[in-house]
Amino acid sequence: MLDHLGAEDAKRITELARAARLARDRMIEYMKEAQLAEPPPAKGPHNAAASLAFNPLPADDPSLSALREAIDALPQPAREELLALARVGKGDHARDNWAKAVSEAEDAGTDMLLERVDLHDQLAKGLYELRLA
8 A cells, every 4th residue: 555655664753753742742741721822621621732733842852853854755755645644544534545545645745744743643543554553
């Protein structure tokens, strides 16, 4: 299924995304909701920091830099497959709709991938769904 993105590259980026997520979570661990300028939820669970993606990390954070460099090093078709893999892992597409997932991921850029704070989870689940984990 992965024609341009090797399974080992996907696994490596999955681990880099995990490291960046852990660094981000450490950064915002003690941040109060009032500092996030989010209104309190009407009801149900609320994670105000979810919309921040990796923004709390400084641009020169080593874990974020490593993730960005790994994604930037991929050719465009491999980046599209990486985004498709994340979308399969998120549940937006089924394994059987791989071609559609890839076609919808056209022009996937690094920033589009870094907007996904749950990138590690989505990629890990995508690899599992494609039976590559």
